[in-house]
Amino acid sequence: MGGFSQVAYRNQGSLYVLAFCLAAGSLASLPVLRKHGIRVPPLDFLTGTPPLFHILLGLVHFFSVFVFLVMQGRIFDFYMLLFLPALALISAGCLMPVQKYFETWNPTKPGKWHPWIVESSFLVLIALILAHPLIPRSCRLFIPDLVTYLQHEARHADGLARWNPLLSVPGTTLFGDSGTAPLVALMSGAQLALGEADTNQMRFQGGFPAPGKFIQSLEESSVQWAVVRGRIQSQNRFIPRGLFAIPEFREYARTRFSSVDQVVLEGDTEIRLMHHNLP
Incomplete structure (x- = not known):
């Protein structure tokens, strides 16, 4: 309740x-x-x-x-x-x-x-x-x-702003956690891959679109960065949350991206910036 x-x-x-x-x-x-x-x-x-x-x-x-x-x-x-x-x-x-x-x-x-x-x-x-x-x-x-969105989502802006130099290169694209990726893109000037700001996990769980189809579109667009939210649990294990709690997206981030930096938010929540591994 x-x-x-x-x-x-x-x-x-x-x-x-x-x-x-x-x-x-x-x-x-x-x-x-x-x-x-x-x-x-x-x-x-x-x-x-x-x-x-x-x-x-x-x-x-x-x-x-x-x-x-x-x-x-x-x-x-x-x-x-x-x-x-x-x-x-x-x-x-x-x-x-x-x-x-x-x-x-x-x-x-x-x-x-x-x-x-x-x-x-x-x-x-x-x-x-x-x-x-x-x-x-x-x-x-x-x-x-x-x-409000400004008070809620932007409360971590100062910590996430340190990624701006990495993402401010013209033509940079990223996708990821619906509560963080749009803010990171707004601050750095990067573009949201496929123009998708709403990457709420429930959208993909409902099949709008299916995770596999969206991942294929990301690959075709040559997305460069992923913003992944998760929690640190026992033995320093990083457990993806939100969008990346969906198996397809979790596997996509694990196999196609490498972690570059991380920002620890309140409690045990961590946001990771991951770069796409070029073929």
Whole structure:
């Protein structure tokens, strides 16, 4: 469940919106229910009307997505987007009583909410979410360490920059780890072989394209360098990870490339720069 907690933490904005909608809808529904008679059970009032249908449909969608994600081996941030239709349905169902409240609002009766209170609350919430990236991280109310490509992938730029002299020769091509090779190419001016920046291992595991076909294309393009990510384990063994955890790519790097340099990142993660062995 660690993946769920991490994903939820990075997407708290959606959770705040949902919580506000639930609270506003529940409070605003009280005077509506009171108007229909105190003896009328809430579910009898809601049954057959849009709010309950939207909420139930949203809950079914929400828990269906939840079960689907539990079945996955790995969870990534963008999987959270699958919850958005459910959150929209649940929020709509909870906000419908607010509309009912506006319809029954009478400015001459004391003790009534003024509609602008709810409207202003939404405007403040929306403004906060939109302005959140502009707020200094130390002052943010939530998501203080939002992960972006610049913050995440570029955090090792200083260490990897020492390869720039080797790769800055015009016409240099490289390929490799999807989290490192594009950054190395960007800093050094080298070209990504075949113009491929997305070398995520799951892409090739799904056969888009097949590893053997991609390797053949790399050989035909006369690729010069490979950027390999791995971990150092017992007895100083280098275990390839990511793209090179796929047997075909691991064997390709082992037989066709020679290690030139390596950069140790956090923990036991190591990035190796390997040069193609010319025939």
